[in-house]
Amino acid sequence: DTGVSQDPRHKITKRGQNVTFRCDPISEHNRLYWYRQTLGQGPEFLTYFQNEAQLEKSRLLSDRFSAERPKGSFSTLEIQRTEQGDSAMYLCASSSTSDVAGYTFGSGTRLTVV
């Protein structure tokens, strides 16, 4: 297993467009997380899945954001009608539930909304 993969690495989009990001977690991990990080800040929680079930979604997340994890494997994060404030690094991570394990993060998708 090569770790957590995220695609694309970089995305530049015009304001108002929709974007979708993909995350492939470590295959043995049943938990998958999405975080957002802006410059100089720590990762901010967006949502997480256990298998295919979305167990929590941040109250800060507007209705323009949606995430899916069909069949409990890869996940997608979609942002509709992007705004300049959506510009950030979007991080995906995975972990197992067998113990209190740290996350394994991907390298992130850098979104720039122009």
Add this chain to the structure above:
Amino acid sequence: EDQVTQSPEALRLQEGESSSLNCSYTVSGLRGLFWYRQDPGKGPEFLFTLYSAGEEKEKERLKATLTKKESFLHITAPKPEDSATYLCAVQARTNAGKSTFGDGTTLTVKP
């Protein structure tokens, strides 16, 4: 609501000059406290998990300690390759799936 505060925001050291990074936290029942290292343009890399007050973990030049209110990451005789942002995060027993992160300490080690 769980909170994590890290200090200082930035730390500049000479190679070999030991120091400590602080992570203060409030959480409703600590399940685990985590330290990560993040290099520019990359995702955080897991370093340690601490579970209870008094626990210590070590890895090369890094040593993490935990009390009921804070954690320290001690860096002994740092090298330039230790330069990175160090992030602290907590998980509560009541919400085991979600970690709350601090804003990190950016460490620069000059040769």
